[in-house]
Amino acid sequence: MVRGRAIGGSRRRGGLLVGVLVTVLAAGACTSANEDRVVTVTVNPGQQTSSQVTVPPQTGTAGTGDGGGAAATTGSSDPSTGSTNNGVRVTSKPRFGTKNIAPNEPVVITVFSGQIQKLQLIGDDGSRVDGKISADKATWTSTDRMDYGITYTADGVAKAVLNGAAVPISGTISTVTPKKTMGIQINIPDGGTVGIAAPIIVTFLGQVADKAAAEAALKVTTSAGDAVQGNWAWVQDEDFQRLGYKQSQAHWRPTKSPESPTPYWPAGTKVTLQADLRGVDYGGGVWGREDVVSRFSIRPDAQIVKADAASHRLVITVDDKVVKNYAVSYGKESIPGRGTLNGIHVVTNKYPEYAMCNPQFDYCNAKEKWAVRINNNGEFIHENLKAQAAFGIANVSHGCVNMGEPDAKQYYDSAMYGDPVEVTNTGGPAMSEADALYDWIYTPDEWKALSKLG
Numbered sequence: 001m002v003r004g005r006a007i008g009g010s011r012r013r014g015g016l017l018v019g020v021l022v023t024v025l026a027a028g029a030c031t032s033a034n035e036d037r038v039v040t041v042t043v044n045p046g047q048q049t050s051s052q053v054t055v056p057p058q059t060g061t062a063g064t065g066d067g068g069g070a071a072a073t074t075g076s077s078d079p080s081t082g083s084t085n086n087g088v089r090v091t092s093k094p095r096f097g098t099k100n101i102a103p104n105e106p107v108v109i110t111v112f113s114g115q116i117q118k119l120q121l122i123g124d125d126g127s128r129v130d131g132k133i134s135a136d137k138a139t140w141t142s143t144d145r146m147d148y149g150i151t152y153t154a155d156g157v158a159k160a161v162l163n164g165a166a167v168p169i170s171g172t173i174s175t176v177t178p179k180k181t182m183g184i185q186i187n188i189p190d191g192g193t194v195g196i197a198a199p200i201i202v203t204f205l206g207q208v209a210d211k212a213a214a215e216a217a218l219k220v221t222t223s224a225g226d227a228v229q230g231n232w233a234w235v236q237d238e239d240f241q242r243l244g245y246k247q248s249q250a251h252w253r254p255t256k257s258p259e260s261p262t263p264y265w266p267a268g269t270k271v272t273l274q275a276d277l278r279g280v281d282y283g284g285g286v287w288g289r290e291d292v293v294s295r296f297s298i299r300p301d302a303q304i305v306k307a308d309a310a311s312h313r314l315v316i317t318v319d320d321k322v323v324k325n326y327a328v329s330y331g332k333e334s335i336p337g338r339g340t341l342n343g344i345h346v347v348t349n350k351y352p353e354y355a356m357c358n359p360q361f362d363y364c365n366a367k368e369k370w371a372v373r374i375n376n377n378g379e380f381i382h383e384n385l386k387a388q389a390a391f392g393i394a395n396v397s398h399g400c401v402n403m404g405e406p407d408a409k410q411y412y413d414s415a416m417y418g419d420p421v422e423v424t425n426t427g428g429p430a431m432s433e434a435d436a437l438y439d440w441i442y443t444p445d446e447w448k449a450l451s452k453l454g
Contacts, residue, residue, distance in 0.1 A: 087162035088114035092154070096171030103146040103175045103279030104217070107131070110139045111158045111169070119156030119169055123147070145279055148287075149177035175279075181289035182206045182282060184275060185241070192296040195303065196264035197346050198418025199439045200252040200273055200294075207237050208248040209283030212452040217280045217288070220252050223270035229256040230263075233442075233450030236433070255444035259302070262344065263444065264420060267302040267319065271295070303419050305381075305411075307401060309333075309340060310425035312392045314381070314401060316411065326407045327392030329384075330426055331399040337361075338398050339428025344440035345374035345421040350412060354380065361398055370403075370412035374421045376436040381421070383408035395426075 089112040094101050107129070109119060115137035121129035129152060131142040146152060156169035187201035188194055200220065208214050215232050222228050230253055237246040252273075257263035265271075272295045277288030306315040309330040316324040333339035337360060354371035357364035358378065371382040377399075384402035391404055403411065420440070431438050442450070 084113075085167045086114075086160040086165040088112065088158050088160045088167045090114075090158070090169055090171075092171055092173070094173055096154070096173060099174040100176040101146075101173060102281050103148055104276070105146075107142040107146075107152075107173065108139060109154060109156075109169065112138075113161045114138075114158040114167060115161070116140050116169070117157045117159055117166070119154065121146070121152040121173075122155050123150040123152050125150055145276075146175050148175055148279070150175050176287070178285075178287040180286050182208075182286050183289045184277065184292060186273065186275070186292060186294050188273075188294055188296045190294045190296065192294075193299055193416070194296060195299055195347060195416045195418030195420065196259065196267060197253075197262075197344065197420035197440060198265070198298075199346075199437060200271075202250045202252075202273075202275060203240055204248040204250075204282075205241070205243070206248070206286065207246050207284075209286070210281065211248065211250070213280055214248075214277065214282055214288070215250060215452050217276045218250065218252070219274040219276070221272045221274070224258075224266055227256075227258055228254050228266065228269065230254040231448055231451045232453075233439075233447050234452060235450075251439055253439050253447065255447055262420070262440065264302070264304075265298040267298055268300045269298040271298065299416055299418075303414060303416070305419065305421040307340075307345075307421055307423040308425055309395055309423065309427070312390075312395065314403070314411070316414065324407075324410065326403060326411065328407075329387050329390040329393075329397050329402045330395040330423075331397050331428060332395055333427035340379060340395075340397075340399050340401065340423055340426045341375065341377070341428055341431045341435065342423055342426050343431030343435075343438075345379065345423055345431070346437040346440070347372055347374055347415050347417055347419040347421065348376070348437060349373040349417070350415055352412075354382065356380075356382075356400075358398055370408040372412055372415045374401075375431070377434070381408075381411060381415075 091110050091112070093108045094105065107121065116133050119131065119133070119140045121142065123129070123146070127147065127150065129142050129144045129146055131140045131144070133140050140156070151172055151174040154169050154171045158167045158169055159165070160167050183205050185203045185205065188198065202218060204214070211234050218232055220230065232250045232252050235249050235251060237248050239245060240247050240249055254263045254265060258266050273293065275292040278291050280288035282288065301318045302320070304317045306317060307330070308315070312328060312330070314326040314328045315322055331338045331340035350372040353367055353369050356366040356368055368380070369383045371380045373380050379399050381401040381403065383405060384397070384400070385404060387396055387402040388404050390396045391402070431441050
């Protein structure tokens, strides 16, 4: 048996809403334009605290400000101060005039002593970024994301509280033009169906320095709603794709589910992965290349393989009911290196015929039928008629689960990528990070600790 790793879109521009709410107590009819005015600034929408500041008299007829026209650093969080027109002051975050900002950074434009009537960002490539105006018409927040290498001009109108005049809103911001972008691969194809233990695996085609930024752009939603909860976990960077260099990889699996005792996916669940990675700064001068969506389903029948080596049986359950009980043989644990590993294995592939090779035990090109891979270390469930005398009696294999006919073909036909194979009582070691897929060796709390977002 060869021990080698086997791991197992459409683009969308979506808005990432990050709100900075500024509420203005606008001057009433009895307030002079030359009088100081008090505004209340809510610092964070999630906080109840606010502070009052006095704004000095504002005069002049200049248009909206561009932050002095100076180019700020990438992702500047300081709003442009602007100047006034008919008592209206406009600020933006990032500041008007900022260059090299991340395309996924939201744009927030706030009007003081006025109400926004209409507003959008127009790109120099003809594209348009729309947004949402707050209920008090004081703030506009982009709901579309920008794209790389484009200068956007604010094009809008505000109505002055002072005299009802129409005041133009204008200013520019420019997004970064990355020198290097990085793509991804997803293990579950759009429209696919997988078993109840299948993790979602996103492989970045290179190493990600800012894993928290990448993780924040990966969203998983399910038809089960709050009944299924989970998180992303980052495994150690490796050359998963055998490209000659390391790649980063994030896995998502449930940590809470109606399934018990292991929180597998509920059968029939519809799952959507939204990877909004275009515009994400991965760090080290590398940026996200594209947005990818994968919509898939969990198989409608919850198939679990109960592999109790002490009983020399392989039991197949579907929706908690036993449907098959096969006599088999597991690895011969008395010889080091031949015991089947304990733990929750996951079906990752299957082959009508597979050439087994294990130089440690002096055999290679041993062609076996109906081979279902359950680990990257060479463990399969497959037909082996040479071991038939041991089925149901003794464990004699080199680590695989050996079956007879027609049993092996029956199981092969029922097996699906992502099915769990719960191996117990082998007398051998347990699965570890050296195996794949090993996602289910962790408790829910241990899995949560592998997230970069806490």
